[in-house]
Amino acid sequence: MNQQVREQLQAFLAEQERAGLLKRERILSSPQSSRIEVGSQKVLNFCANNYLGLSDNQQVIQAAKDAMDTWGYGLSSVRFICGTQEIHKELERRISSFLQTDDTILFSSCFDANGALFEPLLGESDAVISDELNHASIIDGIRLCKAQRLRYKHSDMESLKHCLEESQGCGRRLIATDGVFSMDGDVAKLKEICALAEQYDALVMVDDSHATGYLGPTGRGTVELCGVQGKVDLITTTFGKACGGASGGCISGSQLLIDLYRQRARPYLFSNTLAPAICGGTLKVLDLLEAGNPYKEQTMYNARLFRKSMEEAGFDLVPGETAIVPVMIYDEPKAVALADRLLQLGIYVIGFCFPVVPKGKARIRVQLSATHTPQDIQIAVDAFKTAAMEMGIL
Template sequence: MLETRIAEELACIRQAGLERSIMDLHFVNPVQARDQAGKTYLVLASNNYLGLTHAREVIESARAAVFKFGTGSSGSRLTTGGTFAAGELEKRLADFKHSESALVFNTGYMTNLGVLYGLLKPGDVVFSDELNHASIIDGCRISRCRVVVYKHNDMKDLRRLLETEKVIGQRFIVTDGVFSMDGDIADLPALAVLKKRFDAYLIVDDAHGVGVIGSDGSGTAAHYDMPGIIDLQVGTLSKALAAEGGYVTGKKIFIDYLINKSRPFIFSTALAPATLAAANAALRLLQTQPQKYLGSLWANTKLMRRLLKDGGLQVVEGTTPIIPVLIGEAELTMRFADKLRGKGILVSGIRPPTVPQGESRLRITVTAAHSEEQLRQAAQIITALWQELRQDEKKEG
C-alpha cells in the first residue's frame, strides 16, 4: 500500500537525521520573529537582506494597493489579471538590470522553470553549474534538452565540456550569480569569454545577488562592472525586494517569446496588487538610496564573518551575507541549530540532499537591519555553544 511505502521512507529519513518540519513564525520586525508559544527569536536565517519587509514606504504602498485594487488579481496576466502595477514593476526592473524588457512570474522557482522550459528545445545543450539552485536543475530537467553539468565555478572544466560536447542546436550556460549555500559569486568575466568563444547564451540567476552585490545593488553584472554581458537575468522579489514573485530580464524578443510560450507564466494567476506594490516600493528605495541599505548590509556582513572566524568556527571564505559555517555531520549540525533555537537564535541547519554528505553546515545570514549589538551577542552565543558541543563530542569519543 502507498501508506506503507511512505511510512517506511519517512522512517528512513528520520533515522538518517534528515527529517524536515515546518516552524510557524510571526515576524515582529525584519530580524525578530515570534513562534506560536510566544517566544521571540533573533533571526539569522532569512533572505530579507535589506530589511525592507517592514519599511514604512513598502507597507504603505501595499496597504494603498489593497484599498484601491482589492486583495486578488482575479486571473492570469493574459486574461483579467493584468495590472498597471505589474507593468510598472517590469519597466523598473528592466531599467535596473540594464535590459530591454522584463517579465514577472509568481515565484523565483517558477521563473527558472518558465524560462528554461520555455526557451530550451530538444537539440540544445545546457551547461549547468553543479551547485545551481534546485529550480535551475528542475527547469533543465523538464526542458527536453541535454544537460551537461560542470564542476562548481570551474571554468577549465566548463571550457573542456564546451569543446567536447556535440551540439545540434544552441548552447546555453546557466549559473547562479551568488550561490545560495556557499555564498560565493559566479566568475562572470571567465563566463563572458567562454560565452563569446563558443557562441553560447548566458543565463544568470541573481536571486541572491540583487540587493547584495554591485555598487547599485543590481547584482552580478554590476559587481563585475559588465553590463550587457548576460543574455537573461533571473531574479526574485521575495528576498532583498521584500515581496513575493520572480522575474526575468533580457532582450525584448526573448521576453515577448516567453509571454507566448512559457506555460508557468501563461497559466498562473497573476500576483496580487499589494504584492506588486510592495516590490515596486522596495525597488524604489534600493534605487534611490543604495548606499544607505547596501552600506549597512556590507558592514554587518564583514563584522559577523570576522566574529565567527575569531571564535574558531570554520567559516567558508567570501564577501556576501550568506555565511556558511561548516560542521560536517548532519546530526551534529541539526543538534547545533536546535540548541541555538533554545537560546533564542534561529539559523538554518543545511544537510543532504541540499549539500553533499559530510558537508552539513549552519547557513547564517545577516541583513542590513541587524544591529551591531545583536550580531555581537549572537556571535558570542554561537561560539560558546560550539565549544560546548566540541567538548561533548570529545567525551563521547
C-alpha cells in the same frame, strides 16, 4: 492509499526521525524581522533572506496596502486573459530600467521563472550547460526541456570550456548559473563565463536571487558587481529576498527573448498573475534602492563583522564576500542539534543537510541583514561558541 505505500512512507519518516534529520517547521508569531517571536520566545533571526531588512519596512507595507486599495486583492486570471493591470506593466518597466535590460516578464516566484526559462528556448538539437551547484529551480527547469544537458564543476572554467567544446555540434547553447550560490554564498565568475560564452557563441543566464538589491555598486546584483552588463542574455531574480521578502520573480533580458516567453512560458500562461499588493510593495522597494540604498552598505558591514568574529572564534567557514556565511559542521545530526541548541540560546538558525547540501557537507547557513546591530552579532557569535563547546565542535 494502499497499505504498502503507507508502510513505505511511514518507514521513511521514521528513519528521518531516528537520524535526527526530520525537517520541522518552526511557527513564527511575529512579522519577519531581525528580531522575531517563536511561540512565546523572542529570538534574533539569522537565517532569513531579508538582506536589506525591508520585510517589515513601513513604507513598503503602506505601498502594498495602497496598491490593494487601488487595484484589488487579486486578478483571478492569467496575464493574457484579463490578468494584466497597469501596475504590472509599470513594475516590468521599472525592473528593466533597474537591471538595465530591454524588458521583463513577471512570475509568481523565481522558481516559476526558472521553470519557464529553458523549455521555450531550447529543443532537442540544443544544449544547456549548468554549474553543478545551481539552485534546484534551475535544475528542475532544465529537466523540462529536451536539450542536451551538461554540467560543469562548480565555478571551474576549464570544466565549463570542456562542456562548450563538447557541445559545439549543438544549435543554441545556454550557460546557466546562479549569481550567488545559495548554500555557499560565493559569487559566480561571470566575467570569465561571459568571455567563454562570447568565444563559443553561447547564451548566458544568471539567477541573481541572492544578489539583487545589495550586491554591486548600486545594488543591481552580480551582473553589475562583475562588470558584465550587456553581456548576460537573461537574468532571473526574486522579489522574495532582499527586495521586500514577499514573493514574485521575473525574467529580464533582451526584447526578443522576453517576447518569446510571453507566448510560450507555461508558468506565465497557466498561472494567476502576480498580486497587486506585491507589485505595489516591490515598486516602493525599487524607489528606496534607486534613492541611494543605504541598506546594502550596512548589510555587507554586518556580514564582514560576523565572518571575522566567527573566524577568530575558530569556526570553519566557507570563504565568501556576500551576506551568506555558511558555518561548516559536516556531521548532519550535529548540525541539526546545534541549530536546536542555538534556538534555546535565543538565536534562530537552521541546520542544512542532504539533499539540500551534499552528503558530508552539513552546515548552518547564517544570513546577515541590514537591521542587525553589532550587539546582535556579538550575541550570536557568543551563542555559537557556547553551543559548539558544549557539543565538542570547538
